[in-house]
Amino acid sequence: MLTPQWLDQLRSRVSLSSLIGRTTRLQKAGREYKACCPFHNEKSPSFTVNDEKGFYHCFGCGAHGDAIRWMTDHQGLAFMDAVKELAVEAGMDVPQPDPQMAKAAEKRDSLHDVMAAAQEWFKASLGGPEGEMARGYLATRGFDAHTVQRFGFGFAPEGRQALKGALSRFPEDMLIEAGLRIAVEERDPYDRFRGRLMLPIEDARGRVIAFGGRILAKTKTDAPKYLNSPDTPLFDKGRTLYNLHRATPAARQSGRMVVVEGYMDVVAMAAAGIAECVAPLGTALTEQQIEMLWRQVETPILCFDGDTAGQRAAMRAITRALPLLRPAHSLRIVRLPEGLDPDDLIKARGPKAMEALLGEARSLVEVLWEAERDAVPLATPEDKAGLKARLMAHVETIQNPDIASLYRRELQDRYSAFAFPKRESKWQPGQPGGGFQNRGGGGQGRGKWNGKPAPAPSSPESISRLNTRYGSGGTRDGLSAAVIAGLIRWPALLVRHAEALARTPDLDPRFELLIEACHAGGPLESARLETILRENGAQPPRSADYSGFRFGFLGADGEPEKSAEELTQAIQLLIERPALEAALQVATERHEREFTDESFAEQQRLRERKLEFDSRLRQMATRHASS
Structure with missing residues (x-):
């Protein structure tokens, strides 16, 4: 039989803010917490949670109750199921007639x-x-x-x-x-x-x-x-965290929970004034312990020793946490200086040094990336491919599809930056004469770069691939060819737009050659730009490459001022399109995976933006022909 006294004891053992905070984002507001009400739609928060009084209340819709009421009204549990679940969390035994x-x-x-x-x-x-x-x-x-x-x-x-x-x-x-x-x-x-x-x-x-x-x-x-x-x-050591009953009230005040490797570390931290500290008991952090931590704070901090054993413990915790990740819930990780545990650090450098380290805790994805990157030497292409395989294997363990997608993108971006570093631009603004220097004479007419021979012309096969990629096979390729032809036709505009073009990814390689010529020390002339392209294995655009476009800056009778304005608009479109296409691709993949109203709306919004983009390009490309 559940007596009123037993139910009161159950309510007092449960942190109402931690319970509600698992599904509702709460913000500290004095001695209470506030949030947008989870029972009705609202834009400004009118929902409050008071741990001391043990109830929640919404001033908008009137929702009111305690921990048991929250489990029945919000979580949809029957009364006895709600009581049993809360009792497990509180460490209490439900009175049973059995x-x-x-x-x-x-x-x-x-x-x-x-x-x-x-x-x-x-x-x-x-x-x-x-x-x-x-x-x-x-x-x-x-x-x-x-x-x-x-x-x-x-x-x-x-x-x-x-x-x-x-x-x-x-x-x-x-x-x-x-x-x-x-x-x-x-x-x-x-x-x-x-x-x-x-x-x-x-x-x-x-x-x-x-x-x-x-x-x-x-x-x-x-x-x-x-x-x-x-x-x-x-x-049950896998379901117990040392010092949790003392750390929980301290965590409510500080908003954080720190996990160290052993119980003597907990005592040392508490003696230094860091009371919100717990430890596993002789085992790696378990899934049950991670869930226990998330009941207190959304992102607990794991603090590991700086030795090899500490690194292994960090990776074990990461691999166990990945399948459990959910929105707003993760781990942050601190690695102590090598050879020091928390007690050593506090004695040597004081509590402020420990606080500083805790304040610099790194995200789970960052530590995962660095641990796998540094796990084995990466001297060969096979080694680097192995790194990518290990990273993607971790991603596959993440159960939440949104988080898995974001981790995949984040780790792929880090891997690409590491395995395929962006080549240093040969164009160096602000350094006259530091660019491509075209000098006649030896080397069969090839130019020089900072006094060194420029790269040899590409092979016929590479020229063929370049022309296939940037020929007349697509709108963007045609737009690229038109802009290159425009810059050759109006070389004085090249300097104005070189920096913006240099920052744009995945452009026609001929743009890099033109950008390198900006500060070559000689005058920019159409014939010279065409020569630079040919000497480096590329061909100037032909009219057939951009036959679908009728830009005024391509005409022989174009006015300088009007041509400059139109060429600038074409360059802006060229720069904008990659970002728009990438965003649309991501939105489409997300909708195919989730198939929700939100993902569909985002996909349609980007499709409309792309249609508007194509319309602007079409209007500009045909304006000269109709005038």
Whole structure:
């Protein structure tokens, strides 16, 4: 039976802003949060969430309720389903009439009693004579009395039966089931933790569910440095984050959550004033732990040591997070200086240095790119192709189609910039004489570039490919040919438009040759420009290449002022078209993938822009012919 007292306790255990923030973008507004109401369409926010009072309210439509009401009205769950889901998040047991369920709950409660008793004994041992070495270790770490008390440090004395004697009121099998004792065949059970500094591991309600122990005696070379409790009915290490119950309130204040590699790092960070800090427990960050983090903040920060192990841990976290990514939810990653963990950095450089690093946390996609790029040498084309294959394999794991598409584009752009770096432009504005220098004489009439021989003329095959690509086979090719012919006809205009053309991707290669001639030191003349093209294996445009266009700047009787204006318009169209075509292609691919009203509207908008573009080009190209 669900009593009012139990339901009140459930509501108090759930962060309403974190719950609503999973599907609604909230903004901090004083002691409340605000947003555009998720229950009705509005342009300005009138929806508020108050964690202290435990309710949400919309001043526009009147929607009002608590965490349970949110799950039923917004998420569409039945009342009991909503209660069960919230109870799992809060770490509470739903009262069940089933005798077996009741027995299991009673068993867990009895194990909680065992763990609480063990914690009290560990704390008492730390303060006793046998805890002197542990107290000395804490002093070397710089942890003050408040930190020691807050995190519940204790000490497990030496002796294989010490804990059993201290907790003799509990049956042996309960101590074993709680993970405090180890049972082996044909031998007596013995204490798991001996001669170790102890830290309690607590659940979302602050109850002790497990322990972590750090060895103190240096003579035990074969023993693990850190030892955690095994999985028990109370403790699942893959579903537990150390310090979450303390970090959650701090995260609400700061708006961030920091994940470090170990629980001693958490304590060091908290001692330095960074309280919103958690850690996994001896394993790589799991999918369940990532989801737990996203319930608190949209983009938690993962802080890894700067060594090789830290890099591997970062990549494991990335590969587990990729399939889970959803809009506005991701990870940011900080890599500490090599050889330093959080405690070392804080001691050496102070808390401000750590805050500065956290403020420079990098995006998941950036760290993924750098990790794969630097994973193996990339000396051959095959190596580079392998890099692309690895990147695309990561993209294929992303379940959200929008995010997968954006990651694919981002990583392909980074890969293209790396594998196919843009050649340095030979045209250098502002450096007279620094451009292409055409000099007669030796070299069979070839020019020179900065005193060095210009590239040899292209082979007949390359000339054939160039003419095929930029011949009369398409509107853009014809427009390119017309503009090149116009610049040759009016060479004085070349300098005016050279910089804009140099920034435009995927243009006819003949533009680069013309741009290089801008600052060659000699006068720009039509015949000379034609010679430069021929000497570099290209041909000046023929009238057949742009036969569909009737631009005035191509005519023999064109007026200089009018021709300059018309040529400028043609160049603007030439520059604008690649961006428009690329945007339309992306919109079309998105609509084919999603087939939503939004994607269709975007595709149609760009199609209309392209039709307008073609109409402008057609009107301008035929204006001279009709005049």
